[in-house]
Amino acid sequence: PRRVRTVHLRRFKEAGERFAMLTAYDATMAGIFDRAGVEVLLVGDSAANVMMGRSTTLSMTVEEMLVYSRSVVAGAERALVIADVPFGSYEASPQQAVETGVRLMKEGGVHAVKVEGGAAMAGHVRAMVAAGIPVMAHIGFTPQSEHALGGYRVQGRGEAGERLLADARALEEAGAFSVLMEMVPAAVAAEVDAGLAVPTVGIGAGSGTTGQVLVWQDMLGLTAGRKPRFVREYADLRSTVAEAVGAYREDVRTGRFPAEEHSFDD
Numbered sequence: 001p002r003r004v005r006t007v008h009l010r011r012f013k014e015a016g017e018r019f020a021m022l023t024a025y026d027a028t029m030a031g032i033f034d035r036a037g038v039e040v041l042l043v044g045d046s047a048a049n050v051m052m053g054r055s056t057t058l059s060m061t062v063e064e065m066l067v068y069s070r071s072v073v074a075g076a077e078r079a080l081v082i083a084d085v086p087f088g089s090y091e092a093s094p095q096q097a098v099e100t101g102v103r104l105m106k107e108g109g110v111h112a113v114k115v116e117g118g119a120a121m122a123g124h125v126r127a128m129v130a131a132g133i134p135v136m137a138h139i140g141f142t143p144q145s146e147h148a149l150g151g152y153r154v155q156g157r158g159e160a161g162e163r164l165l166a167d168a169r170a171l172e173e174a175g176a177f178s179v180l181m182e183m184v185p186a187a188v189a190a191e192v193d194a195g196l197a198v199p200t201v202g203i204g205a206g207s208g209t210t211g212q213v214l215v216w217q218d219m220l221g222l223t224a225g226r227k228p229r230f231v232r233e234y235a236d237l238r239s240t241v242a243e244a245v246g247a248y249r250e251d252v253r254t255g256r257f258p259a260e261e262h263s264f265d266d
């Protein structure tokens with residue numbers, strides 16, 4: 001199958017079509033998502049939450065991101081694979097951003113990276129793009145700035161909507177191939193998409209963006225606890241897995257597993 005590239009995402013927008021993006025952290029799930037046709041796989045630093053059980057994404061290291069990146073790249077034949085640039089590995093300077101982006105592409109094998117931050121990161125994005133690193137910008141609610149933003153809250157309401165549009169324009173002008181918006185009013189996100197030539201991606205940003213993204217464990221009903229408003233659960237894997245594992249345990253305890261067909265003759 002032909003690899004999805006950033007130019008194809010641009011064509012989706014030009015044709016008035018949408019594309020789907022989903023997180024992935026391992027080869028097995030990446031392979032399933034890839035074969036299901038998902039255009040873009042995001043090796044999100046949400047791995048800190050859903051894979052490593054941490055409460056924020058702040059502690060994610062480049063080394064950890066490289067392991068997840070290589071795993072997803074190994075499982076994806078067709079999808080465009082994007083890695084998050086971890087907190088603390090790019091902000092200090094455009095040079096630091098280039099160095100980390102190069103590592104994620106060279107050692108992690110990903111095709112592009114995603115960088116959190118608005119117009120303040122435009123210089124970093126420009127330097128990365130000049131170095132040959134395709135960059136998706138991430139604005140609105142940016143989880144790496146959770147403490148600076150005062151927790152999980154919608155961004156870009158009221159006058160902040162103008163700033164969001166200005167941020168998006170600055171990032172597009174810096175060369176970002178796409179702008180992702182998280183937890184932004186639907187009307188604002190639609191306005192940003194209309195104001196840019198590059199495709200946008202939304203999570204909690206309504207239906208006016210070019211693409212949509214979700215964390216796969218949320219979308220497949222694996223995540224425990226309260227479900228964010230922007231999530232739709234397409235399966236109930238938590239129950240499915242719990243029931244299957246319970247049945248396995250019961251079979252082991254009662255001697256029903258393994259049966260003859262699972263055993264070798266002498």
Ligand code: KIV
Nearest residue numbers: 023044045046203215
């Ligand atoms: O890390 C992540 O999963 C993300 C998104 C859900 C946008 O950045």
Ligand code: NA
Nearest residue numbers: 044045046084
């Ligand atoms: Na992320």
